[in-house]
Amino acid sequence: MSAFTALSASPFSSLFSSLGSLLLWAGEKLAPLFGASGTAVAVVLLTLLVRLALHPLARSAARGDRARAALAPRVAELRRKHSRDPERMMRAVRELHAKAGVSQFAGIGPVLAQAPVLFAMFHLFSTGSGGAELLDRTLLGTRLGGRWADALGHGGPFGAQGLVYAGLFVLVAAVATWTYRTARAAAKAGAAGGDSAGDPALPGMAGFAKVAPLLSFGMLVTVALVPLAAGLYLVTSSTWTAAERALLRGLRTPGPKAPAAGRGRRHGSAT
Template sequence: MVHHVLLALAGLLGSVPAAIVAATILLRAALLPLSVRGYRAERIRAKLAPELAGLRERHKHEPVVLAEKTTAVMREAGSGPFAGLLPMLAQAPFIWVVYREFTNGGMHGYSVLGADLTQRLYSRPALLAGWLIVAALTAIAVWNVRQLPAESPAFVRVLSFGTVAFAAFVPVAAGIYLVTTGLWTAAERWYFRHRR
């Protein structure tokens, strides 16, 4: 089914890479309500940071009590500890289905910048499209790290570069998806952080 949807979009837009971009944008637009909830939760967590730090200090030797009190404080404020994960979790089934489409040969014969959409950078080190994808993902990751709040944990900053390492091992088609969703996320973060 994904194959037929991508080909239908390609017929409208004139290329399979453009169809991948369009399908990704449509998915992210559909997930926007979940993203809004995630950003709202982030704002609430930032506002509650001093209170949560006090709880951590008072209950540092009582992990169960700390978890209960933290959850209660966040729930009272209208949020939860995992609200920011909803968009990522909601995308997961789509990513799996699309990744299977990109790896089962359905994209073979379609290309961008002379690279077949099924090719991978690790097996073709001279692949220009692959290097452009890695460069774009690196720029997006740097941008995203700069947009993170100063108090963000180090592992969150490192995770921002996960897609860069991953990009060399996925087909070019999947790289197009990763760049498109990464740009969407960067623009979304910028908008919600600068909105009053």
């Protein structure tokens, strides 16, 4: 018995069936506006609702990023102070972040929280647990349960179905390019602020930080391999992420309080 078959026979099968019924119902309601593509639009709207529900987590992650950036000079100072004792340096950085209330994993929250929805979308349109009718719903004539290879078999890359995927690939490439350039600019800004080696409190983060901006281009391969409905979810979610980051870039966090010693010196000078 395959993993998907076992999952379909589990209590989760009712949840998948309910989600499939919801998408079919929403597709019928949207049909007067979008015709046969109503269910595809329902997938996009579901994605937007999930991301809207996760927006508070994204705001928290943005505040954490800005707080870490504000602590960068102090982290660089600890790095210089404990350059010969990496273990002590990591412990000191963790203590600094803990005192400032900064979580190292805040940015992972939105990704992990939407993973079940993405898996459900992949499962629905891969196994047909939501019904064959759901698999046969289309986006501009391209089956939501189909893949890029299927589209290539119906007219090639420039056929009607191939052009649907071409549009998705262009959008993914545009978002990935923006993400890459933004990450590179942030890395340069961090280097100028004295935090060019990544977070020393998390071993391996320096190397990962250099590779991470390129990972967004990997979605091109993912969209080509997964069912079209799951690809729609990924493309919509990644576009939301890019727009959300652009909007939250100006999010302000309270600056660090002035040290007591500094205030004492000011009072002393006044007297």
